[in-house]
Amino acid sequence: MSLKDTLPRGRLWRALLLALLAALIGGLFVESHPHFGIDAVPGFNAWFPMLSAVALVFLARALARIFGPREDEDGR
Amino acid sequence: MLTQHFPALLVVVPLVAAPIIVLARHALASWLIALLATAASFGIAAVLLDQTLADGVISYAMGSWEIPLGIEYRIDAAGAFVALIVAGMGLIAMPYSRVGIAAEVRSEEHYLYYALMMLCLAGLLGILVTGDAFNLFVFLEVSSLATYVLIAMGRDRRALVAAYQYLLMGTIGATLYVLGVGLLYLETGTLNLADMAARLVSVGDSRGVLAALAFITVGISLKIALFPLHLWLPNAYAYAPSPVSAFLAATATKVSIYVLMRYFFTIFGPTEVFDARATGAILLGLSLAAMFVPAIVAIFQHDMKRLLAYSSVSQIGYITLGISMDSVEGLMASAMHLFNHALTKGGLFLVLGGVVLRCRGAGFDRLAGLGHTMPMASFAMVVGGLSLIGVPGSAGFISKWYLVSAAMHEGQWWLVGAVLASSLLAVIYVWRFVEVAYFRAPPADHPAPGEAPLSMFLPALAMIVACVYFGIDATWSSDVAMRVAEVLMSSRSIVQ
Amino acid sequence: MAAELLHHPALWLILGGIALGFLRGAPRALLSLGLPLFAAWQLWGIPEGLYGGMHFLDYTLEMLRVDRLGRLFGLVFLLALFVGSVYALRQPSRLEVPAAFVYGGAAVGAVLAGDWITLFVFWELMAIGSTLVIWAGGREAYPAAMRYLMVHLFGGVVLMAGITAHLAGGGGLRIEALALDGIAPWFILAGVLINAGAFPFWSWIPDAYPRASWSGMVFLSAFTTKTAVYVLMRGFPGAEVLIPIGLLMAGYGLIYALVENTARRVLAYAIVNQVGFMIAGIGIGTELALNGVAAHAFAHIVYKALLLMAIGAVIVQTGRRDCTDLGGLARQMPVTTGFAIFGALAMSAPLTAGFITKSLVLQAAADAHLTWVWLAMMVIAAGVFLAAGLKVVVFVFFGEPRDLDAEEAPPSQRWGMRLLALTSLAAGCYPPLLYDLLPYPIDYQPYTGSHVVFQLQLLLATTVVFFLLRARLVAMLGSLIDIDWFYRSLGPRWTKLVVFGVSIEIREVARLVMRGLANLLGSLRRHYGTRGVLARTWPSGSMVLWVALLLLMYLALFYLA
Structure with missing residues (x-):
């Protein structure tokens, strides 16, 4: 699979980043109801999912290094 | 009144039918006579069950000799219940036999087949109705002798060996029984069962009673x-003609189980001997072994008739397990399974009979692809198989339910596990049939058989439908089984 | 027997399903579309209450219980069945749709069952129906269907044992919340969890479901696990043990969805993930949480079916199933691509059903001050969007075109997807449509400024991470063994355990164990097989010997005792 083509190029990619930025700025103005303290940190709903997604991918990759790859290919 | 002679007539009707058939010597006429006699027995059994459920014990003095000097016929709800099963199975087997034996028994022997069936029926019913220990032995022999010959009628030459082995074993069994009865007679001086029970209580812990x-x-x-x-x-089951396999599977062992229940709970039950010895524990051990070992053997069979036969041995384990619990609940579960297993296994053998007729054999190589060649029959087999496993909605489930409840009632949790584990074995051996019938191509020389003739398929279907019916509405069967258990335990509970 | 039973939707569905087996062409199409609608109309018309009256054993069964929760699940199942039938109109198999009706009918019967025994009967019927649906997937599906059936029969036995013990211990026949004391409720819980796909019985979902036909998995994804969720809601609301069980499932589903290559297996793992999310919600057990779980069951059925339909359409067109074999289909199948994108968004984007349901459960965790649970659920929400949404859609429909010979999906398939998308949109845009059906009164406003903005932050941030890390995601596709693999082909792979500090000896041990097993099997066959000692047709002499032995045993025990 060619990776180039899975990356939204140019304008689309910039639009994505801009939208995220807009959501982050918007988050500063809405009234929030933090429950735990940590969710009161600005942009929590952006950086926490981001970090956890990165962590998940690396965890999955580590597990795949240890246990993979499956050899019995009736597995599909 | 005629009804007061019903206990005697129950036995006399088929007993008299036998010589008439021999005299008639005509296949169709003998079939008609046998059918009528069986229907009459069934009617009488039904009336007797009704009466005993209402009034308790019916005692009948044979030839008006005074009891206990003369032979007493004595029937209660337990005996009448089993009698109804036996006569009912006979009534199903008779219309089935007309075509069912055509391929398996030489036509000049057909009238003999019917005569022997009548003798067998008379013997089995006699065992249930008699109140005399020695008379019981006589009926046991009448039915057994008839059975040996019926098995030997099978086309397969191995039927002869099977019959011979059964004869040998059956005779040893009967001899041991007579020895036991002799010992009891020495101790009590009576052969009347009720009388014997009453006197045994005072005999106490004697070696003679133990040996008996x-x-x-x-x-x-x-x-x-x-x-x-x-x-x-x-x-014996594998090589006998199909209707005989079905009839025996549903009745012969069941009647013997009734006799065991009788002796355990009514005769020896009130004595201290029975409680002091490990009778229940031994039976429990044997029952557990029976639930597992033959079931595993069944899994490895290559012939459907043998598979069902081993499954029968395994299912008998459930019935004796209930007996070994020595409680009303356990005995009730036994009585339920006695009835439900008679339905299931009788039905399965009947269906298989039709299959054997068409496929010319019950080996798995012959049955391959049965789901396509005989869809109705193989579906009926699967339904019967589900009842063997004890899937809810089938009769087998009801009996296992009561068995499991009885085990829980006793606090025997591990028995619950054993019953469930053994059911899993049943899943496997039933699955073997499903695999053969639905996932294998029919053998190359398969004559594209089509379903069994209606006269065979309808009786078989009736049994399978009954399996499902009594799995859904078990009110009647469980009520009667409860009464049976109470009747059997009544004399035992006096001491407890 | 109550006359209402004649209106029992399950009755009509199962009978109709059997009838479908004998029909073809237009009559089959009409019946398969009409039946779910008819059943829904019947269900809607039955007033709330308990109906039954059939006697079984010593019990009077209450075979039909209509209340808010049961009706909601019943209607959702009927919706799934209807939309699935639309989608499967061109399914050539004569077995699959009839089996799906029996399966779906049994599921409806299970969620409308008032007592444990009725529930169990429908439970087993579901197992049979769903096995047939998988079976209809063709030759390759056969072994998986058998493994699937074995797991479910085992689960059924465990459930049966639990129910029997429960009733024998004097427990009530009606399905009500059980306290986890004594052995019976634990057995029931275990039996239900096996059907939900909890550890260690979770791999049957990715093992069996993706082997069904292109339409089969749409049906499969809806019923079995959600029925288990329903029973857990009835029987064990607020059982704290469910929180770790559910989170474990969710984490497992997530990791495997990330590394899996076969598109529908990714979605199967996502089912485990989302069911885990729901089970954790049941463990929280507040009214808000239970409302959220019921609502999310609905939303999940809708968006998962939508994604499965899109992938199913791809399978029909290309015959390929793996992400690495697909790509660039957006040009050939624009409509399907659009629905797939919507399906991914419907997991949690505002204006879709997922948004108004997932937030209920998260809010419940927050209200209960379960910090860690809440954080874990946030991770799940982000992760599943990445793994099952973005990954499947981007890898299958975008990227380098592969010169695949594909056309747009036919109208029947497009209609199936369209109906689901509309359903999700309707519920998402007008929440009372769904909220009014929930079991408990609800006072929750999903569309506040902070809810919407924070959710957009989460989705956008996850998307950015996905595109940044996509190279690593591609590199690890299809490279992780699953737990079922351990019981399917144990043996040489034991050496892999080396990384856990266990030395190479393991291989020898495994070999010894295997040899021992082989020997055991051999001796089983020796003793029990047709020529085995215990099955041989014995010479009469040894039969008599047994008699003598048994007699001696009796006498010895009698005299010595």
Whole structure:
């Protein structure tokens, strides 16, 4: 699979980043109801999912290094 | 009034039908006579069950001789219940036999087949109705002798060997039984069962009584085919003509189980001997072995008739397990399974009979692809198989339910586990049939058979439908089974 | 027997399903579309209450219980069945749709069952129906269907044992919340969890479901696990043990969805993930949480079916199933691509059903001050969007075109997807449509400024991470063994355990164990097989020997005792 083509190029990619930025700025103005303290940190709903997604991918990759790859290919 | 002679007529009707058939010598006429006699017996059994449920014990003095000097016929709800099963199975087997034996018994022997069926029926019913220990032996022999010949009628030459082995084992069993009865007679001076029970209480812990208990238990266990005394059964069922397999599977072992219940709970039950010895524990051990070992053997069979036969030995284990619990609940579960297993296994053998007729054999190589060539029959087999496993909605489930409840009632949790584990084995052996019938191509020389003739398929279907019916509405069967258990336990509970 | 039973939707569905087996062409199409609608109309018309009256054993069964929760699940199942039938109109198999009706009918019967025994009967019927649906997937599906059936029969036995013990212990026949004391409720819980796909019985979902036909998995994804969720809601609301069980499932589903290559297996793992999310919600057990779980069951059925339909359409067109074999289909199948994108968004984007349901459960965790649970659920929400949404859509429909010979999905398939998308949109845009059906009164406003903005932050941030890390995601596709693999082909792979500090000896041990097993099997066959000692047709002499032995045993025990 060619990776180039899975990356939204140019304008689309910039639009994505801009939208995220807009959501982050918007988050500063809405009234929030933090429950735990940590969710009161600005942009929590952006950086926490981001970090956890990165962590998940690396965890999955580590597990795949240890246990993979499956050899019995009736597995599909 | 005629009704007051019903206990005697129950036996006399088929007993008299037998010589008439021999005199008639005509296949169709003998079939008609046999059918009528069986129907009459069934009607009488139904009336008797009705009466005993209402009034309790019916006692009938044979030839008006005074009891206990003369022979007493004595029937209560328990006996009448089993009698109804036996006569009912006979009534199903008769219309089936007309075509069912055509391929398996030489036509000049057909009238003999019917005569022997009548004798067998008379013997089995006699065992249930008699109140005399020695008379019971006589009926046991009448039915057994008829059975030996019926098995030997099978086309397969191995039927002869099977019949011979059964004869050998059956005779040993009967001999042990008679020895036991002789010992009891020495101790009590009576052959009347009720009288004997009453006198045994005062005899106490004597060696003679102990030996009698051991001899009778082993003798009857042989006739029950209780593991490990089952070795005669698979061959006998496998090589006998199909209607005979079905009739025997549903009745012969069940009647013997009734006899065991009688002796355990009514005769020996009130004595201290029975409680002091490990009778229940031994039976429990044998029952558990029976639930597992023959079931595993069944899994490895390559012939459907033998598979069902081993499954029978395994299912007998459930019935004796209920007996070994020595409680009303356990006995009720036994009575339920006696009835439900008679329905299931009788139905399965009947369906298989039709299949054997078409496929010319019950080996798995012959049955391959049955789901396509005989869809109705293989579906009926699967339904019956589900009842063997004890899937809810089938009769087998009801009996296992009561068995499991009885075990819980006793606080025997591990028995619950054992019953469930053994059911899993049943799943496997039933699955073997499903695999053969639905996932294999029919053999190359398969003559594209089509379904069994209606006269065979309808009776078989009736049994399978009954399996489902009594799995959904078990009100009648469980009520009667409860009464049976109470009746059997009544004399035992006096001491408890 | 109550007359209402004649209106029982399950009755009509199962009978109709059997009838479908004998029909073809237009009559089959009409019946398969009409039946779910008819059943829904019947269900809607039955007033709330308990109906039954059939006697079984010593019990009077209450075979039909209509209340808010049961009706909601019943209607959702009927919706799934209807939309699935639309989608499967061109399914050539004569077995699959009839089996799906029996399966779906049994599921409806299970969620409308008032007592444990009725529930169990429908439970087993579901197992049979769903096995047939998988079976209809063709030759390759056969072994998986058998493994699937074995797991479910085992689960059924465990459930049966639990129910029997429960009733024998004097427990009530009606399905009500059980306290986890004594052995019976634990057995029931275990039996239900096996059907939900909890550890260690979770791999049957990715093992069996993706082997069904292109339409089969749409049906499969809806019923079995959600029925288990329903029973857990009835029987064990607020059982704290469910929180770790559910989170474990969710984590497992997530990791495997990330590394899996076969598109529908990714979605199967996502089912485990989302069911885990729901089970954790049941463990929280507040009214808000239970409302959220019921609502999310609905939303999940809708968006998962939508994604499965899109992938199913791809399978029909290309015959390929793996992400690495697909790509660039957006040009050939624009409509399907659009629905797939919507399906991914419907997991949690505002204006879709997922948004108004997932937030209920998260809010419940927050209200209960379960910090860690809440954080874990946030991770799940982000992760599943990445793994099952973005990954499947981007890898299958975008990227380098592969010169695949594909056309747009036919109208029947497009209609199936369209109906689901509309359903999700309707519920998402007008929440009372769904909220009014929930079991408990609800006072929750999903569309506040902070809810919407924070959710957009989460989705956008996850998307950015996905595109940044996509190279690593591609590199690890299809490279992780699953737990079922351990019981399917144990043996040489034991050496892999080396990384856990266990030395190479393991291989020798495994070999010894295997040899021992082989020997055991051999001796089983020796003793029990047709020529085995215990099955041989014995010479009469040894039969008599047994008699003598048994007699001696009796006498010895009698005299010595």
